[in-house]
Amino acid sequence: MSKRPSYAPPPTPAPATQMPSTPGFVGYNPYSHLAYNNYRLGGNPGTNSRVTEIS
Known part of the structure; x- marks a missing residue:
């Protein structure tokens, strides 16, 4: 039983x-899950939705 x-x-x-x-890594852009919502709204993928509302 030893071997x-x-x-x-x-x-x-x-x-x-x-x-x-x-967490949330999709395979090519680890930040895509952060910009996905704003991207769907028509904003720039790199900008935040709050910044878009203020400006």
């Missing part, structure tokens, strides 16, 4: 590089 069978290798942990560290 592991060759047909059952120990499970390898998934590399952390595959999992994004930033």
Whole structure:
């Protein structure tokens, strides 16, 4: 029982590089989830909706 069978290798942990560290990361722009709402409203993707209302 001390030796592991060759047909059952120990499970390898998934590399952390595959999992994004930033929540809401879509794959190409980690800030797209922040500008998505304003972008749908017709504003610039980089501006905040509050700044648009004030200006």
